[in-house]
Each structure stands twice: as structure tokens, then as C-alpha cells.
Amino acid sequence: MDYMPLPKSGRLWKSKADFFRPFRAAASGSGQNITPLYDPLQRRVADDEPKLKELNASLAVLVEVFPDVEPEVFREMLLNVSEESRLELVVEAMRKKKAEHVRGLHRRKTKPTTTPKAVNPGQPLSASSLELLIEDTFRSETYIKAVRQVLYEEFPRLSHSSIKAVMAEQNHSYTLSRSTLQHLSSRAWRLSFPQLWRSRSTSRPVAEHPFVFMHPNGQLAVKRTGSEQLDRELYDLLIAPAIAKQRREQLEQDTIVATKLNQEEAEKAQALFDCECCFDSVPFEELAVCTDGCHQLCFECVRRTVNEALYGQGWARTVDLERSSVRCFAPTAREECHGPVPADIVRRALISSRGDEDTWNKFQARAANDILVKSRLPLQRCPSCNYAEIDEIPPFKCRRALEIWQHIATRSPAALQIMLLSLTAGLVLFTIPIIAFLASIWLTSIIYSPITNILRASHTRIHQSRRGLKFICLSPTCLTITCTRCLHPWTDPHTCFSSSASTTLTTLRTTLEASATAAIKRTCPRCQLSFIKSSGCNKLVCNCGYTMCYVCRSEIPSREGYGHFCQHFRPNGGRCGECEKCELYGDEDEAGVIRRAVEQAEEEWRVRKGEGVEGTGGNDRARKAMVEALVGKGRERKVWWESWLDGAVDAVAG
Numbered sequence: 097m098d099y100m101p102l103p104k105s106g107r108l109w110k111s112k113a114d115f116f117r118p119f120r121a122a123a124s125g126s127g128q129n130i131t132p133l134y135d136p137l138q139r140r141v142a143d144d145e146p147k148l149k150e151l152n153a154s155l156a157v158l159v160e161v162f163p164d165v166e167p168e169v170f171r172e173m174l175l176n177v178s179e180e181s182r183l184e185l186v187v188e189a190m191r192k193k194k195a196e197h198v199r200g201l202h203r204r205k206t207k208p209t210t211t212p213k214a215v216n217p218g219q220p221l222s223a224s225s226l227e228l229l230i231e232d233t234f235r236s237e238t239y240i241k242a243v244r245q246v247l248y249e250e251f252p253r254l255s256h257s258s259i260k261a262v263m264a265e266q267n268h269s270y271t272l273s274r275s276t277l278q279h280l281s282s283r284a285w286r287l288s289f290p291q292l293w294r295s296r297s298t299s300r301p302v303a304e305h306p307f308v309f310m311h312p313n314g315q316l317a318v319k320r321t322g323s324e325q326l327d328r329e330l331y332d333l334l335i336a337p338a339i340a341k342q343r344r345e346q347l348e349q350d351t352i353v354a355t356k357l358n359q360e361e362a363e364k365a366q367a368l369f370d371c372e373c374c375f376d377s378v379p380f381e382e383l384a385v386c387t388d389g390c391h392q393l394c395f396e397c398v399r400r401t402v403n404e405a406l407y408g409q410g411w412a413r414t415v416d417l418e419r420s421s422v423r424c425f426a427p428t429a430r431e432e433c434h435g436p437v438p439a440d441i442v443r444r445a446l447i448s449s450r451g452d453e454d455t456w457n458k459f460q461a462r463a464a465n466d467i468l469v470k471s472r473l474p475l476q477r478c479p480s481c482n483y484a485e486i487d488e489i490p491p492f493k494c495r496r497a498l499e500i501w502q503h504i505a506t507r508s509p510a511a512l513q514i515m516l517l518s519l520t521a522g523l524v525l526f527t528i529p530i531i532a533f534l535a536s537i538w539l540t541s542i543i544y545s546p547i548t549n550i551l552r553a554s555h556t557r558i559h560q561s562r563r564g565l566k567f568i569c570l571s572p573t574c575l576t577i578t579c580t581r582c583l584h585p586w587t588d589p590h591t592c593f594s595s596s597a598s599t600t601l602t603t604l605r606t607t608l609e610a611s612a613t614a615a616i617k618r619t620c621p622r623c624q625l626s627f628i629k630s631s632g633c634n635k636l637v638c639n640c641g642y643t644m645c646y647v648c649r650s651e652i653p654s655r656e657g658y659g660h661f662c663q664h665f666r667p668n669g670g671r672c673g674e675c676e677k678c679e680l681y682g683d684e685d686e687a688g689v690i691r692r693a694v695e696q697a698e699e700e701w702r703v704r705k706g707e708g709v710e711g712t713g714g715n716d717r718a719r720k721a722m723v724e725a726l727v728g729k730g731r732e733r734k735v736w737w738e739s740w741l742d743g744a745v746d747a748v749a750g
Contacts, residue, residue, distance in 0.1 A: 152234050154174055154182055154186075165194075168232070171234065173189065238322060242326045246270065246306070246307055247263070250277075250305065250307075251281055270330070302335070317335065355448075369383050371394035373426055382394055384441045386424035387437075388433050388435020395445035398441075402442065406455070415466075419439065446459070468484055474486060478571065478578065481573065483569050483571035489556050490559065500748055503746070508743045508746070554742050566590075604698070608701075612694050618646060622638065622640050623638060634682070645678055662675055662678070
């Protein structure tokens with residue numbers, strides 16, 4: 097639509113020539129009063145070239161085939177190959193040398209900043225276009241020139257080289273480049289002098305944008321930039337939010353006026369009802385009734401009660417978790433009323449105050465969280481939102497005989513393979529005894545429950561090892577990838593409890609590492625040199641000449657020498673039963689020493705932080721995982737047959 101300013105007073109047109117003069121001037125290119133504006137309801141031909149459409153189609157296919165790679169890798173590769181068989185050449189290069197081309201540019205699923213759009217406007221969304229954002233596609237020359245011109249006029253104080261550099265980094269996207277340039281303009285030294293006496297806010301009103309036009313009636317429109325795609329982007333970025341805000345404000349005002357008129361009409365008709373909580377008179381439309389005693393409560397009391405439950409101390413006595421609603425809180429009831437207020441009425445009461453559903457959504461989210469906690473189900477939670485899923489072990493499913501054989505032959509330990517060959521030979525020679533033995537094991541596992549628990553524990557370990565540590569949140573508003581051990585965002589490659597962890601966990605890790613190191617290292621009291629013995633006897637001589645015992649860490653005088661150690665002959669080995677001296681070639685249990693030192697340091701750290709010896713709080717599981725990662729969970733195994741059992745269950749379980 098085009099806007100043409102009209103004269104304020106007098107006759108509009110004196111003749112037919114005056115009526116057509118502005119349009120003739122606009123057609124000839126000499127008109128100065130015609131402002132070309134963008135009409136979102138008018139469909140125009142997209143400014144994509146045929147070559148550009150082909151590149152975008154190939155890019156969409158590559159993103160679908162390799163969803164874990166950033167689209168910028170494919171853009172560079174598509175431009176560097178010939179037009180003939182372009183897609184086939186890139187796929188073949190990625191198949192052979194993927195690591196060389198990607199070089200760490202892995203794509204991880206995050207919350208999208210913009211709505212995914214199809215590459216070709218007007219075409220239905222396909223599976224590939226759902227994974228490819230419009231900011232990642234190839235841009236036409238018309239769009240790039242239009243974006244450059246708009247940014248030049250919007251940021252006149254920034255250099256053109258800076259604007260071009262930001263555009264090249266953001267794939268010439270106006271939306272992404274604009275946010276970066278706003279940050280640069282707020283820190284530019286040339287802007288500090290004009291803004292000494294005014295606020296340094298980077299956000300300007302929409303009407304001050306050089307390509308936004310305001311009608312005399314207050315409506316906003318976008319001036320045409322020469323690119324249909326950029327016009328639509330400016331409209332969605334600047335005009336659409338302003339229009340939506342105006343509509344919300346208008347709706348709120350209309351709601352207030354309608355409520356006031358309804359109140360006046362109800363007073364005239366004497367159709368008001370008394371609230372049994374605040375004893376105020378309200379119309380029927382603002383009245384809530386419980387399902388048990390039919391107690392009348394106004395919407396204002398419902399809103400205050402819900403807000404007190406969410407942000408105060410009244411959650412336990414206010415919320416009915418069985419129905420995800422609010423209990424009746426009428427003080428006039430003779431006996432305690434157990435009937436809740438219907439959930440749809442509570443929702444209507446909360447929405448009617450502010451016109452949004454934020455309070456209702458928070459109420460439902462907290463109620464759902466309490467229900468999950470009371471259910472005592474094994475849950476795996478997302479650290480970034482309220483999403484949770486049941487961490488259940490799938491039922492045991494036996495593989496086929498050929499798959500079991502292939503798994504044992506290729507991936508099982510050598511001991512299990514030897515045992516399988518022995519069992520196969522025994523099965524051939526002694527079929528009936530083997531069948532009777534297996535039947536007895538099966539009956540024993542049914543009758544004797546500890547065997548079933550051992551098999552279930554082995555199945556749980558196999559499932560956890562197959563699942564890994566990566567947890568993907570499936571909430572559409574979160575989509576965060578975290579680690580189940582350290583509960584921090586997942587990065588490739590991922591290291592648990594790295595420097596990106598919280599300050600509390602970083603302090604704990606430093607304490608545990610220091611305790612583990614101090615438990616096994618030895619320090620010379622003369623020169624303060626620290627060392628660890630890798631081999632040899634327990635009589636150590638430092639570089640400074642100090643001689644000490646590696647076991648008891650005491651000094652060995654020259655007159656004592658090897659007499660410090662046990663000299664008795666032990667034909668059967670083991671500890672000496674005649675003296676309590678240190679052993680010359682005995683090695684201490686470093687794994688046990690480290691574990692005891694780490695556990696003691698963890699208990700002291702918890703007491704120092706005020707959490708008690710047992711430890712409470714949301715980071716308790718993360719601390720236990722940190723201890724296991726530092727000491728080693730596998731060192732807790734004392735039974736020799738557990739590895740064999742896990743190998744057998746891994747081979748049989750599907």
C-alpha cells in the first residue's frame with residue numbers, strides 16, 4: 097500500500113488533473129510526496145535467483161543428511177565445487193573426510209531464535225526445511241545490498257567496514273547483524289560524547305528507525321527497501337511486535353471497560369453476590385464456587401490466594417495436588433471444606449487480571465513438579481527447565497541366536513569367549529546334564545530372589561553403559577543437551593566437572609583432588625621435594641641425601657639401614673607374624689587410600705558448608721558422581737565374576 101499525504105483544509109482537488117497529478121509524478125519518477133510502503137497482505141515474487149534456489153535446495157538436503165554439522169560448512173563446500181553434480185560431490189567428500197571438513201563445527205540442538213521457514217516461499221514445509229533456518233540459507237545479491245543500505249542508515253556512526261564484517265560473520269542476516277551492531281554501537285568511543293547528558297540505552301523507539309513510517313493516525317508501516325525478503329523481515333521484527341502490543345493493550349482496556357459496565361448493570365439489577373472470604377459484592381461473572389460446599393469466592397480472592405501460594409508460605413494448605421487446583425478457603429464454613437475450586441475457573445480468574453497465562457502456567461508447573469516428587473518415580477530432569485522423564489530400565493529382551501554369537505565373537509571379553517566354547521563342547525558331549533543344569537539355575541532364580549536381584553543389577557549396569565551420559569531435553573521450549581553426571585551443558589568433547597561448572601562444585605573438585613594427591617605423595621622434610629614411587633624397594637634416598645621409609649614415612653638413619661624393614665623368612669608369603677616392621681617390597685593399596693582420603697575430605701567439606709555428613713540439596717548426586725569420576729567406580733567391584741556376568745547379559749540382552 098502507498099501513502100500519499102493530503103492537504104489539511106480546503107478543497108482536495110479542483111479538477112481531474114489535480115487528482116491524477118501525484119500518480120503521474122510517481123510513475124515518471126519525479127514525485128516527491130509518494131512513500132512506497134510494504135504491504136504484508138500483498139504477495140510478490142521472491143527475489144531468489146534460479147541458481148540461488150538450487151543452492152538452497154542442495155543445502156537443505158545436506159542438513160537433513162548430516163544434521164550434526166553446521167550449515168556454514170556446507171555453504172562453503174557448495175560454493176567451491178563445480179555446478180555439475182554439486183550435491184553428489186559434497187556428500188562424497190563428507191563421507192570420506194568428514195572430520196577434516198567439519199573441524200569442530202558441530203551443530204547442537206538449541207532453542208531457535210526465529211521460526212524455521214521453508215527455503216522457497218509458498219512451498220509446503222518438508223522434513224529438511226524444518227531443520228534449516230532461513231538465516232542459514234544462501235542470500236541473494238538483492239537482499240545483501242538492501243541489508244547493507246539499511247544498516248548504513250540505521251548505524252551512521254559505525255564505519256562501513258565494521259558493518260560489512262559483521263554482515264559477513266552473520267551470513268548477511270539483518271536480524272542477527274542488527275543485534276551485534278547494537279552492542280558495538282553502545283561501546284563505540286565516538287558515541288560517548290553525544291550521550292554524556294542522556295541515557296546510553298541501545299534500544300530506540302520503533303518509529304525512529306529510518307525505514308519505519310508512521311501514519312498520521314499512529315499506525316506504523318515499513319518503507320520498501322528493494323528486497324521483498326528484507327521487507328518481510330523488517331515487518332516481522334519491528335512492526336508485528338508493536339501491532340501485537342497495541343492489540344494486547346486495547347484488549348486489556350476493553351476488558352476493563354466491559355468489567356466496569358457489567359458491574360454497574362449488576363448493581364442496577366441487584367444481581368450481586370457476596371464473597372464468603374472478603375464479603376465484597378461481585379457480579380456472577382467474577383464468582384467462583386467450590387465443588388463440595390458451594391461456597392462463593394470472588395476472583396480477586398482467588399488471585400490473592402494463588403499468588404500467596406506461589407510466592408509466599410501457603411502452598412501446602414492451598415493447593416489440591418490430586419486435582420491440580422485450589423482448595424476451598426472460605427472462612428465461613430463450619431467444618432473444613434475439602435472441595436476444590438474447578439481448575440478452569442481458577443484459570444479464568446488468573447487470566448482476567450493481567451490478560452496473560454504466566455501465573456497459571458507457573459501454578460500448573462509447580463503442581464506438576466510436586467506430583468512427580470510425590471510419585472517417587474526414578475526421574476531424569478533437565479537442569480535448564482522443569483522437564484522430566486522417567487528413567488526406567490527397559491524390560492529384558494533376548495536377542496536372536498545369531499546376534500548373540502556375533503556379539504560374543506566380536507565384542508565380549510576373551511574369558512567369556514573361552515567359556516562359551518567350553519560350554520558348547522560340553523553341550524555337544526553332555527546335552528542332558530547341561531539342560532538339567534540350566535533348568536536348575538532357572539528354577540533357582542525364580543525361587544531364590546537374590547539371584548534375580550543380581551541379574552537385574554547386571555542388566556541395569558549394561559543399560560546405563562549403553563545409554564551414556566548425554567541427556568537431551570525434549571521440551572520444545574528448552575531443547576538443552578546436558579550431562580547426567582555433572583548436570584552441566586554438553587559440549588563435544590565433554591569433560592565432567594570442568595572449569596565451566598559452578599563455583600561450589602569447582603571448589604569441591606579442587607578439595608578432593610588435593611586430598612587424593614596428598615594421600616599418596618611423599619614429601620622430603622629436608623628439601624620439601626614431593627614424589628611418588630613407581631617401582632623398587634621402600635627404602636628411598638632423596639636428592640639431598642635424606643633417607644626415608646616409603647611405608648611409614650619416617651627417617652632411616654645410616655646405622656639402621658635395612659634393619660628398619662622385616663628380616664624374617666616367610667615361605668608362604670603374606671604378612672609377617674613375628675614382628676610389626678615395614679615390608680621392604682610391599683606395595684600399599686593406593687586405590688583404597690585414595691578412596692578413604694577422598695571420602696573423608698568430602699565429609700569435611702560438607703560439614704564446613706553446613707550440609708551435614710549425609711549431604712542434602714540438589715547437588716548431592718553431582719558430588720557423588722564427582723567422587724566416582726575422581727576415584728573410579730570400577731574399584732568398588734570386589735567380586736571376580738561380575739565382569740563375566742555383565743558380558744553374558746550384554747550379549748543376550750537386546
